[in-house]
Amino acid sequence: MYAQQQLAYAPSPYSYTPSSTLTATINLDEEVKLADNAAERDLYESLAEIYSIIITLDALEKAYLRDSIKESEYTETCDRLLRQYKSNLADETVAAAFGNLESFKLEWDLEVPKATERLKIGLPATVESAPTSHRPTSTASTNGTASTNHASAAHLVTASENFITLFDAIRMNMLSKDTLHPILVEIIQAVNKVTDRDFENKGKIVQWLITLNQMRAAEELSGEQARELQFDLNAAYDGFKGTLG
Known part of the structure; x- marks a missing residue:
């Protein structure tokens, strides 16, 4: 006579009794350890540092393209970040866990195109091409050649x-x-x-x-x-x- 009202959830049988095995036994006040030993801790710290370097390098590249940083400061900072990146990956254990740049970016959902390009080249943009602040002053000539x-x-x-x-x-x-x-x-x-x-x-x-x-x-x-x-x-x-x- 009356339409049965549809429940918004799937009902449990009346005979169902929660199992004691599903009860949480973890002390919620206890600190969770991500590493079981010093080697694992060092590995995770190195990977975290690599992550931070990549993010920082991408921001640095964008700042350089916007002329928001002096070329000398950019060069020094970029060179230091690249050296730190290479230094971390010089460890075989870290390198194995890291994989490669593309797989690392995919795993941690990183969108860092500027840092990717800089890491592939391995040089600051000011070294890859001559920095304008250090270019010699051009002098006029009949054949239009610069001051080389x-x-x-x-x-x-x-x-x-x-x-x-x-x-x-x-x-x-x-x-x-x-x-x-x-x-x-x-x-x-x-x-x-x-x-x-x-x-x-x-x-x-x-x-x-x-x-x-x-x-x-x-x-x-x-x-x-x-x-x-x-x-x-x-x-x-x-x-x-x-x-x-």
């Missing part, structure tokens, strides 16, 4: 020596990341002191920095990669010399 002709002989010699050092390392089959990456960094820094122009094939040096930066310290380039690096380096060296004419 006024670069000091010392900087020219240093840049050339760095290129030659890397050529020698490849020829001697010294192909590990911890050998090649520092030399590439020195090349970028040296050429930026000579010219503020993005010479032909300079981008290839940056791409190799990214490739090496994603490798482990003792990991080595394959024979094919070594030949490609030598070819790209020759092209970049020719492009660099072309800016000096």
